Amino acid sequence: MPFSRASKALARFTVLDLTRVRAGPTCVRQLADWGANVIKIESPPGVEDQMGGPREGSDFQNLHRNKRSMTLNLKAPEGRAAFKRMVKRADVVVENFRPDVKKRLGIDYKTLAKVNPRLVYASISGFGQTGPYANRPGFDQIAQGMGGLMSITGLPGQGPVRAGIPIADLTAGLFAAIGILVALLEREKSKKGQYIQTSLLQAQVFMLDFQGSRYLVKGEIPKQAGNNHPTSIPTGVFKTKDGYINIATAGQKTWQRFCEEVGATALMDKPDYKTPEARSKNRNALSVEIDNYLANGTSADWVDRLNKAGVPSGPIYAIDQVFADPQVQHLGIVQAVTRKDRSKMKLLGQPVTLSRTPSRLAARPPDLGEHTDVILKEFGFKAREIAALRQAKVL
Numbered sequence: 081m082p083f084s085r086a087s088k089a090l091a092r093f094t095v096l097d098l099t100r101v102r103a104g105p106t107c108v109r110q111l112a113d114w115g116a117n118v119i120k121i122e123s124p125p126g127v128e129d130q131m132g133g134p135r136e137g138s139d140f141q142n143l144h145r146n147k148r149s150m151t152l153n154l155k156a157p158e159g160r161a162a163f164k165r166m167v168k169r170a171d172v173v174v175e176n177f178r179p180d181v182k183k184r185l186g187i188d189y190k191t192l193a194k195v196n197p198r199l200v201y202a203s204i205s206g207f208g209q210t211g212p213y214a215n216r217p218g219f220d221q222i223a224q225g226m227g228g229l230m231s232i233t234g235l236p237g238q239g240p241v242r243a244g245i246p247i248a249d250l251t252a253g254l255f256a257a258i259g260i261l262v263a264l265l266e267r268e269k270s271k272k273g274q275y276i277q278t279s280l281l282q283a284q285v286f287m288l289d290f291q292g293s294r295y296l297v298k299g300e301i302p303k304q305a306g307n308n309h310p311t312s313i314p315t316g317v318f319k320t321k322d323g324y325i326n327i328a329t330a331g332q333k334t335w336q337r338f339c340e341e342v343g344a345t346a347l348m349d350k351p352d353y354k355t356p357e358a359r360s361k362n363r364n365a366l367s368v369e370i371d372n373y374l375a376n377g378t379s380a381d382w383v384d385r386l387n388k389a390g391v392p393s394g395p396i397y398a399i400d401q402v403f404a405d406p407q408v409q410h411l412g413i414v415q416a417v418t419r420k421d422r423s424k425m426k427l428l429g430q431p432v433t434l435s436r437t438p439s440r441l442a443a444r445p446p447d448l449g450e451h452t453d454v455i456l457k458e459f460g461f462k463a464r465e466i467a468a469l470r471q472a473k474v475l
Contacts, residue, residue: 083117083148083443083451084442084443085115085117085146085442086112086113086114086115086145086146086439086440086441086442086443087113087114087115087434087437087438087439087440088115088437089114089115089434089437089439090111090114090115090116091115091116091117093111093116093117093171093172093264094116094117094119094169094170094171094172095108095111095112095116095117095118095119095170095171095172095173095174096119096121096163096166096167096170096172096173096174097118097119097120097121097147097174098121098154098173098174098175098176098177098187099174099175099176099204100176101176101249102139102143102220102246102249102250102253103176103204103218103220103248103249103250103252103253103256103280104174104175104176104204104253104256105143105144105253106143106249106250106252106253106254106257107174107202107204107252107253107254107256107257107260108120108147108174108257109143109144109145109146109147109253110253110254110257110430111172111174111257111260112145112146112147113145113146113429113430113439113441114430114437114439115437115439116172118146118147118148119147119148119149119150119166119451119455120144120147120148120149120150120446121150121151121152121154121163122149122150122151122152122448122449123151123152123153123154124151124152124153124449124473124474124475125151125448127153127155135445135447135448140445141425141427141444141445142427142428143445144445144446145417145427145441145443145444145445146441146442146443147443147445147446148443148446148450148451148454148455149446149447149448149449149450149451149452150449150451150452150455150456150475151448151449151452151475152452152474152475153473153474153475154185154187155185156472156473156474158469158472158474159469159474160185160186160187162456162461162469162474163187164187164192164195165459165460165461166459167192167195167196167199168195168196169196169459169460170196170199171198171199171200171264172199172200172201172202172260172264173187173192173199173200173201173202174201174202174204174256174260175187175201175202175203175204176203176204176205177203178205178206178215178217179203179205179209179210179214179215180215182203189201189203189275193273193275196273197272197273198267198271198272198273199273200260200263200264200267200273200274200276201273201274201275201276202256202259202260202275202276202277202278203275203276203277203278204252204253204256204277204278204279204280205218205277205279205280206218206219206222206223206279206280206281207279207280207281208277208279208281208282209277209279213281218279218280218281219280220246220247220248220249220280221242221246222280223248223249223279223280223281223283223284224242224243224247224248224284225240225242226281226284227248227280227281227283227284227285227287227288228284228285228288228291228292229242229243229247229248229284229287229288230242231302231303231304232291232302232303232304232305232310233304234304234306235304235306236303236304236305236306237304238304238306241304247284247287248280248281248283248284248287249280251283251284251286251287252278252279252280252282252283252284255278255282255283255286256276256278259276259278260276263276290311291310308363308367309328309330311360312328312329312330313329313356313359313360313363313366314327314329314335314359314363314366314367314370315327315328315329315330316367317396318367318370318371318374319371319374319375320374320375320377320378320379320382321374321375321376321377321378321379322378322379323378323379323396324379324396325374325379325382325383325393325394325395325396326393326394326395326396327370327386327391327392327393328391328392328393329391329392330392332356334390334391334392335348335359336348337389337390337391338386338389338391340389341385341386341389341391342370342373342374342382342386343373344369344370344373347366347369352365352366353366379395380395383395412429413428413429413430413431414426414427414428414429415427415428415429415440415441416441417441417442417443417444418444419444420444420447425444427441429441449475452466452475453466456469
């Protein structure tokens with residue numbers, strides 16, 4: 081049965097996926113979801129566990145859809161030889177070993193570029209391929225701490241707080257995918273591949289964005305601000321009659337519209353709140369006053385009224401409420417894929433749509449080595465060669 085592609089957009093590219101855990105698989109998932117021929121190369125049973133979690137778990141299922149799986153022992157010389165044979169026909173290799181591992185195995189970029197000069201090779205690491213921390217093991221929360229995020233997340237004086245998602249892992253994977261796509265575009269002109277590298281630490285520092293520029297440009301060291309926006313005031317979480325909502329009142333006109341809608345026009349002329357600078361200086365007292373005005377209405381009522389008045393506002397959902405929201409459902413980001421037993425499983429699809437070549441969840445996550453023989457045949461391996469690799473316990 082032919083493998084069903086997720087999209088036509090990247091269907092001409094073949095990707096050899098050596099990644100594990102999260103950052104690497106996040107990168108390759110982007111390519112798979114846009115139709116690349118992604119071949120997940122995994123260790124045979126008993127060699128090593130490289131997944132970082134159960135195969136049937138929701139995490140694995142989410143990361144590895146739209147891919148095929150084959151087993152190959154890269155620690156064996158026969159396995160490395162077979163891999164290099166596949167590299168000759170591949171467009172992309174993605175890995176997130178520690179920097180020394182690929183060199184020890186002889187599958188680093190310099191080696192493989194001699195096999196295929198058009199190869200685009202991407203490495204994702206914890207701290208970079210070189211430098212004093214290059215060989216340290218990488219982990220998302222370590223990058224969050226070293227990248228400054230934990231120092232600006234949480235309530236003032238609370239102490240460091242991690243973000244609720246593995247943002248360093250996820251963004252490193254996304255940036256690597258962008259780098260791969262850029263390199264493939266450039267290759268159309270140069271006819272040459274190139275080496276791409278990113279790290280959890282680089283990704284996390286980049287994601288500081290305006291908080292980073294506050295320091296680099298002005299020398300300001302941002303602190304924890306809790307739910308309050310650090311520069312747009314009042315913007316944050318406010319208490320209503322039955323819960324909490326987010327309100328964003330960036331700009332003087334929005335502030336005026338907000339005051340008029342909630343019946344707080346008296347605040348507009350109060351010296352402590354009249355200008356953005358005054359509101360910043362007195363933000364805590366202002367938040368208490370706003371809570372008092374909002375106490376006579378429900379969260380749903382205020383969200384509706386404020387948005388109609390041109391003041392950005394929204395509910396604060398638990399995860400189940402997110403997926404029950406009519407706008408989320410309308411956007412169609414939740415898609416179903418058919419399991420091996422023909423039952424349906426819901427996963428998150430891509431958050432961007434293309435008019436002619438959309439992405440879809442076309443194939444369930446593969447079983448370990450499910451497509452080994454089929455893939456090797458596609459790369460020109462004869463039946464006797466595959467049998468020999470199995471006899472050598474390389475597959």
